[in-house]
Amino acid sequence: MVQTLARSESRLKTRPALIDGDFHNEMNSIKDLYPYLSSRWKTHIETHGVRGPGGAYYPRFMDHREDARPPSGRVSGSEVGWSAKDYLDPYNVAHAICIPLTPAGRQLNFELDAALASAVNDWQINEWLNPEPRLRASIACSIENPPAAVAEIERVAHDKRFVQVQFSGRPQEPMGRRKYWPIYEAAAKHGLHIMSHAFGSYGNPITGAGWPSFYVEDHVGPAQAAQANVVSMVTEGVFDAFPTLKFVSVENGFGWVPSLMWRMDAAWSLLKSEVPHLKRLPSEYIREHLYLTTQPVEEPHKPGQFADLMEQFGDMADHIVFASDYPHWDSDDPDFALPVGLNEEIKAKIHYENGRKLYNL
Amino acid sequence: MIEAQINDDQRTAVRQSVIDAAIHNDVPSTRALFPYLPAFWIEHMEQTLFKGPTEPYYPTNSPVAARPGSRPNEDEVIAPLTGRSRAAAAAGPTPASAVGVVRREILDAGAEGAVLCSPYPIDSLHNPDAAIALASAVNDWQIAEWLDKEPRLKASIVVPIQIPELAVREIERVAGHPGFVQVALPIRTAHPLGSRIYHSVWEAIERNNLVAGLQFGGMPGVPPTPSGWPSYFLEEYVDMAGVFATQLTSIVSEGVFDRFPRTRIALIESGFSWIGPHLWRFDKEWKNLRRLIPWVKRPPSEYVREHVKVTIQPLDCPTDRRQVMQVLDQLGSDDMLMYASHFPRVHAGDPEDRLIRHLSDDVAQKVRTENARALYGF
Numbered sequence: 001m002v003q004t005l006a007r008s009e010s011r012l013k014t015r016p017a018l019i020d021g022d023f024h025n026e027m028n029s030i031k032d033l034y035p036y037l038s039s040r041w042k043t044h045i046e047t048h049g050v051r052g053p054g055g056a057y058y059p060r061f062m063d064h065r066e067d068a069r070p071p072s073g074r075v076s077g078s079e080v081g082w083s084a085k086d087y088l089d090p091y092n093v094a095h096a097i098c099i100p101l102t103p104a105g106r107q108l109n110f111e112l113d114a115a116l117a118s119a120v121n122d123w124q125i126n127e128w129l130n131p132e133p134r135l136r137a138s139i140a141c142s143i144e145n146p147p148a149a150v151a152e153i154e155r156v157a158h159d160k161r162f163v164q165v166q167f168s169g170r171p172q173e174p175m176g177r178r179k180y181w182p183i184y185e186a187a188a189k190h191g192l193h194i195m196s197h198a199f200g201s202y203g204n205p206i207t208g209a210g211w212p213s214f215y216v217e218d219h220v221g222p223a224q225a226a227q228a229n230v231v232s233m234v235t236e237g238v239f240d241a242f243p244t245l246k247f248v249s250v251e252n253g254f255g256w257v258p259s260l261m262w263r264m265d266a267a268w269s270l271l272k273s274e275v276p277h278l279k280r281l282p283s284e285y286i287r288e289h290l291y292l293t294t295q296p297v298e299e300p301h302k303p304g305q306f307a308d309l310m311e312q313f314g315d316m317a318d319h320i321v322f323a324s325d326y327p328h329w330d331s332d333d334p335d336f337a338l339p340v341g342l343n344e345e346i347k348a349k350i351h352y353e354n355g356r357k358l359y360n361l
Numbered sequence: 362m363i364e365a366q367i368n369d370d371q372r373t374a375v376r377q378s379v380i381d382a383a384i385h386n387d388v389p390s391t392r393a394l395f396p397y398l399p400a401f402w403i404e405h406m407e408q409t410l411f412k413g414p415t416e417p418y419y420p421t422n423s424p425v426a427a428r429p430g431s432r433p434n435e436d437e438v439i440a441p442l443t444g445r446s447r448a449a450a451a452a453g454p455t456p457a458s459a460v461g462v463v464r465r466e467i468l469d470a471g472a473e474g475a476v477l478c479s480p481y482p483i484d485s486l487h488n489p490d491a492a493i494a495l496a497s498a499v500n501d502w503q504i505a506e507w508l509d510k511e512p513r514l515k516a517s518i519v520v521p522i523q524i525p526e527l528a529v530r531e532i533e534r535v536a537g538h539p540g541f542v543q544v545a546l547p548i549r550t551a552h553p554l555g556s557r558i559y560h561s562v563w564e565a566i567e568r569n570n571l572v573a574g575l576q577f578g579g580m581p582g583v584p585p586t587p588s589g590w591p592s593y594f595l596e597e598y599v600d601m602a603g604v605f606a607t608q609l610t611s612i613v614s615e616g617v618f619d620r621f622p623r624t625r626i627a628l629i630e631s632g633f634s635w636i637g638p639h640l641w642r643f644d645k646e647w648k649n650l651r652r653l654i655p656w657v658k659r660p661p662s663e664y665v666r667e668h669v670k671v672t673i674q675p676l677d678c679p680t681d682r683r684q685v686m687q688v689l690d691q692l693g694s695d696d697m698l699m700y701a702s703h704f705p706r707v708h709a710g711d712p713e714d715r716l717i718r719h720l721s722d723d724v725a726q727k728v729r730t731e732n733a734r735a736l737y738g739f
Contacts (some may be wrong), residue, residue: 170588171589174589208583214615214653221607228600263635296642308690
């Protein structure tokens with residue numbers, strides 16, 4: 001049985017400020033978007049529903065922490081006031097980046113998708129950014145229909161509280177593919193990052209060897225999906241075309257980064273004639289452009305191995321940003337996420353400075 | 362515990378003997394298989410455009426596909442060269458396609474023995490009869506042209522994994538030959554290899570006391586990444602490590618090691634520096650989510666360290682010795698790594714220089730010979 005423990009008020013007075021790179025502003029239901037949708041789309045949704053490519057649903061055991069549920073009984077994370085009271089206030093969260101998980105960006109019907117994306121962003125402005133100045137947000141857009149995505153980015157980018165463009169973890173094509181470049185161009189123009197949040201699917205099996213059977217496999221898989229997207233962004237030359245672009249990988253883990261850099265450099269040293277447009281070592285692009293959030297934090301088997309990992313990151317440890325994933329079932333508590341004994345300077349940067357620099361806060 | 366020792370004697374001494382855990386022997390030409398094919402298929406291949414699989418796991422002329430000196434000399438080639446495309450024939454005999462070149466380049470150059478793992482892409486054939494006919498022909502060709510001619514070699518059974526019952530039938534047909542120690546499976550399959558769809562194959566592998574050799578490559582018809590098809594072979598090549606990780610997740614989650622406890626797996630050309638962090642994540646999620654996989658009674662990392670060995674190339678390692686030792690510490694086992702040349706493939710970095718010389722004598726010996734000896738029975 002889940003018990004809610006009282007949070008000590010005294011925590012707030014002594015704890016340092018935190019920046020959270022993965023905060024979920026949840027809908028109680030799709031009806032939360034109705035004020036921002038035309039009646040044509042409300043009727044459509046009520047009748048024909050929302051429809052993405054099927055087959056990618058692996059039932060979870062629970063989505064959200066029950067102890068984060070607002071007193072109203074609405075879904076955990078769906079009320080800005082309660083999220084502030086339950087999490088932002090007691091943990092002294094100076095800023096949190098909203099990542100809305102909605103049907104927007106996943107629809108087969110592109111007209112519906114565009115309407116949903118605009119609705120999500122308007123909902124974010126009105127019900128999250130306006131009432132809560134500590135928040136920043138990710139732009140929902142139709143990533144699989146780049147002209148519509150660009151239009152939506154252009155529509156809201158003047159609002160500097162939007163800090164990044166949101167991709168799911170497993171889009172229809174590897175993220176570096178030319179299809180998505182108009183989105184990167186628009187993002188770069190407006191100083192927005194590109195953010196890939198774990199999970200999701202646009203029709204491909206969720207692994208490179210077909211469809212797994214169990215939810216645990218879905219949950220271990222984001223590291224592999226993220227690596228394929230990072231490899232694609234680097235190899236296709238996205239970071240040469242858009243040198244200011246930053247790629248933020250959220251909820252995909254980060255233990256894989258050093259080995260990927262070693263592997264990519266070795267492979268490129270042999271195969272570089274296939275990609276003559278790449279002028280630099282792949283690891284250089286990764287070190288410059290890739291940022292990662294901590295949750296679910298790596299739990300190495302031995303004390304000291306986390307510090308080893310930070311050593312392998314080197315300067316790139318400054319690219320690691322704390323994330324809670326509030327209020328999901330596997331969210332990380334800021335007080336317990338990073339291992340005891342981790343260098344205090346690195347810990348402090350992960351909790352605050354790295355996020356502050358990344359998001360210009 | 363893995364300790365680093367830089368032994369000056371090791372550096373200057375003659376290269377130590379190794380057991381080469383993976384040589385990718387290739388079929389020299391379509392006609393080379395004719396002695397082992399039924400008349401129906403010979404006729405079909407002579408009269409139609411079908412000459413066998415056309416989609417190799419490595420692009421034929423890719424810089425990573427074949428090193429210099431890997432083509433047999435003309436006198437080492439037993440079968441006639443006809444049956445290949447003109448371009449392929451003009452390039453010379455197919456790399457690694459005759460026992461003579463493997464003797465010359467590997468066995469007589471310091472390898473006590475070697476394990477063949479053919480990359481012949483049976484899995485790319487949709488026609489099940491073609492798949493089984495060609496798999497059988499490749500295995501009979503391996504017996505006649507490799508195993509019966511060179512006692513220092515062991516080999517892998519090629520099977521049509523896309524139709525598990527046919528794969529089982531082929532394993533049963535040839536597993537009795539003492540030279541076959543392994544079943545070659547491509548790491549890219551249409552379904553994750555732990556799936557119950559393949560349990561009859563795992564059962565046959567275990568019952569015949571063979572190793573499951575999961576190798577780089579595969580042509581299953583599903584995309585090689587969770588986000589579809591990448592543009593460049595470089596990407597597919599790098600992304601293959603992710604497929605290896607995915608398959609370990611599946612094999613453990615689906616209870617292959619629980620249902621078939623004597624299962625032994627070799628990861629062939631997977632790299633190993635990603636394994637430690639993958640096992641951290643997998644153990645963590647197992648703790649949270651093991652309710653639906655209750656047969657997995659111990660942390661996944663324990664299963665992997667017990668049942669799985671890995672070839673050491675591609676090294677994909679840092680150059681800094683201290684970080685190399687960290688990678689090995691993350692891997693968490695002295696018994697997993699096996700030296701392999703992956704002849705005729707090209708890899709970056711010299712394994713002795715980049716890895717083995719950092720190890721204690723005991724562990725170095727395990728990597729050079731003893732882990733492969735234990736796995737393959739040399």
